[in-house]
Amino acid sequence: MSFKSPLILLSLLLVWLGLAGAAATNLEIRKVEILGNHAFSTGHLKSLLNTHKGDKFDIRFIRLDQIRLTNFYQREGFLDVFVSADFKRKGDVVFVQFTIREGRRYFLKAVRFVGNTIVSDEKLRKMIPVQDGQPYRVPLIEEGLNQIEAYYMDHGKPYVILKPERQTVQDSLIILNLNIDENETVFIGEIRIQGLRLAKEYVVRRELQIHPGEVYSKSKIENTQSNIYSTGLFQLVSINLIPSDTSRSVVTLVINVQEKRPAWVGVRFGVSYEQVTDYGGTSGSTFDITLEGGHRNLFGSGRSLNVSAVPSYRFDFTSRSLENLRNKFQMTYVQPWLFILHTPLIVQVFYERVNFARTLARYSSFTGLAKVTHEFSNHWQLTETFSFQDVRTDSLALLPQGQDKVYSVTSTFIRDKRDNFLNPTQGYVLEFQNKLAVSTSRSPVTGGDVQNRFTRMVFQWSRYQPFRLQPRWTLASRIRGGIILDFARNGQIPVLERFYLGGSSSVRGYPERSLGPKEPGDPSVASGGKLMVLGNVELRIPLFWLFYGTVFTDAGNVWRGVGDFRISDIKVSSGSGIALMTPLGPFRFDYGRKWFPEPGEGKGEFHVGISFAF
The missing domain is CATH 3.10.20.310 (membrane protein fhac)
Structure with missing residues (x-):
């Protein structure tokens, strides 16, 4: 997977290390004690802390844990709880002690409303997520009051005033009296x-x-x-x-x-790791230069037009020369509203030329597409794409088809209920894509053109949920499958339409796009297939500051066709990684290790990428 690594990441890391050094010491925490707890076990309370035995002593984490314990008890109905934190130094070690005075636990007896006229008591009561007889959980009560205020704010009452009053009866029961001044409708x-x-x-x-x-x-x-x-x-x-x-x-x-200024230009530099072993290249790091510019407000209408050019270079240490591996050119036009509908129309034109240094072969790809996207209120999104693609090469050995022309219509349905796009902790994404295509390819036997009609279907489901044993951790899982149905049954599927797996965003531990059937005469080059199955499970663990650790297992493969599927062919790998959260998304390093490497294969692979694998 390609990635861009801005220098600002290094700057942020250095700033953090400098700030942390000011508060942290070289003292080691020898023991962490919790005293005075009766309602909750010591083990459970310690699982809430950032302070652990063996950690470097940091007074900031001690104070944060003191607040964390206080908030936890108040969430469970202990309104009078008091938590103190103390530490003692002996030589180069520190002993930390948290002392808790729990106090009485309070329960909600009833909620009474006074002054409400535009909404019933029953409807207001449903907005408070604490039932009668349950512990008086302050954060949930406040959440309910915020919901009530938001309801009034959305129904013409910006001047509403809520006056909650707690009435304690029978020592530990609380009646919440909520006086509401609705004021004028605006x-x-x-x-x-x-x-x-x-x-x-x-x-x-x-x-x-x-x-x-x-x-x-x-x-x-x-x-x-x-x-x-x-x-x-x-x-x-x-x-x-x-x-x-x-x-x-x-x-x-x-x-x-x-x-904003309507016209803009920019230059960006990046480093990418790409697997380009296909058809005679070699993998390694490439250096990209992105030259871009455009106008974001054509004629004051909100329409935009931008262009970009991205040459990619690699230094060949053998010949001591700088090689131009590829050049990409792109133009994008966006019309944010289609007629009277908030349905953006995007028209894009791409041109890419790839040079393979070892064979001196090259191919070029031209793509034109138009797509419209409409978002529905129930988290569904529909995208229709109409595209034309022309792939040309000067070497039949490079692409046996020699020339591919593909006309296609693609429908994509997505339901996205993630709580966060960059770092989801709850929710799911459901996606189904169906592409109907007609392609014209050069026959490797006769040299003449062969027309084919096929449909390419992809299904994907990704889920994110708190890990049961530690709710602060996130358990992420994904199932992805794809199939190409070849109506003409001649097997001539364009190279760029086939399925490929392996690499940083699919099956880690294997090189990019390396799994599945291989090219005749070159077992190191994947030729792609018509059937693809992929599964991933990943545990994401917050470590400290903006750093996350990951533990994962990936499984999948690509087959030439449905009849070639064998469950024993599925490749499995496991590994771990570390990620730094940035404004652009997680910047991650992963290492995957194959479960059953083939003879002559390496045992694993390192991967680098921007964003989590899924």
Whole structure:
């Protein structure tokens, strides 16, 4: 898998090490004691701590653990809990002691509402996730109060005031009395947009989720702000409410924006590790230079156009020369709204030329596509893509087909319920893709053109959940499968449409795109296949600061066709890795080790990448 490694990662790491050095010492923690606990076991409480026996002593972690224990007890109904932390030094070791005065445990007896008129007691009670008779869990009670306030804010009541009062009865039972001052219902009067320079006013107005005459809704206003930011045209968006001079029931919504510069250019440098053993190349590190530029607001309409060129180089130590392995050129046009629908239209043109140094062979690929994407309110997303691809080579040995032309229509359905895109801890992603294609390829036997019709289907399901034995850890799993149905039954599937596995994002421990059937006469080169099965399980463990550890097992392979499937062919590997969370996603190093390496194979592989494997 290719990756870009900005220098800012190294800078952040050095800053952290400097700050940590100021608070950490060379003293070692010899023992951690917890005294005074009766409701919860010592082992359970220690599992909540960042301070452990054998760690380097750091006063910051001691204070954080003191707060963590206090919050835990309050979440379980011990409202009067007091936690103290102390430590004693003896030579080069430190003894840490947490003392807990638990106090009485309180339980919720009832919740009573006063002053509510637009919503019933029953509906309000369902918003508080603590049932009568359960421990009085302060964070959950506060969560419920926030939900009630949010409900009022979304139903025209921005001036609502909640006054919770706790009444203790029978020593340990609490009645929560919630007095609600609803105040006026507020309506949106006028909506003003200020600060526009190049962008047309309709570019902002079409992103509005709230309109004049509607009741005030905080969530709709926040969604409006998010939508305006998502256009990519503005570096600042603020929304203010101005009450009417005569009544607090009518407000003017003022949207202030500050536009980004519409035209931009940039240069980026990166290092990639790529497996390019196919057809005579060698694997190794490449150096990429990305030259890019564009206009993000054509004619003030919100449409954008950008172009980029990415030459990739590798230094050959044998010949002591700099080799140009590939050149990529791309142009992208985006129309954010298609007619009156918030359905972006994206038109892209790609051209790529690849040079294989050892064989002096080369191929070029031209791709043109247009796609529309629509997001539905229930987390579903549908993308339709229409594309044309032309692959040419000057060597039939490089690609037996010599020339591939592929016309295709692709439908992609995705349901994404992850809680976080870069580092999900809960939720799942379900994806199904179906490509209908017609290809024209050169026959390796007759040299003439052979037309084929095929469908390429891929299914993937990824799940993320807290690990049962340690909820702070995340258990991630994935199942992925693909099949190509060849209607013409002549076997001529374009090389770039076949399935490949192996590498940092599929089966670690194996080189990139190395699994499955091999090219005739060259067992080191994978030729791709029509059937693919992949499974992954990974445990992600927060270590310290922004560092995560991973332990994984991957399994999968590629077969020439459905009739060639053998379960014994599945390749399995296991390994571990470390990841540093960055604004671009996790920057990770993994090592995978094969379970059953073939004769002559290495035992494992190192992998580097941006983002988790799945």
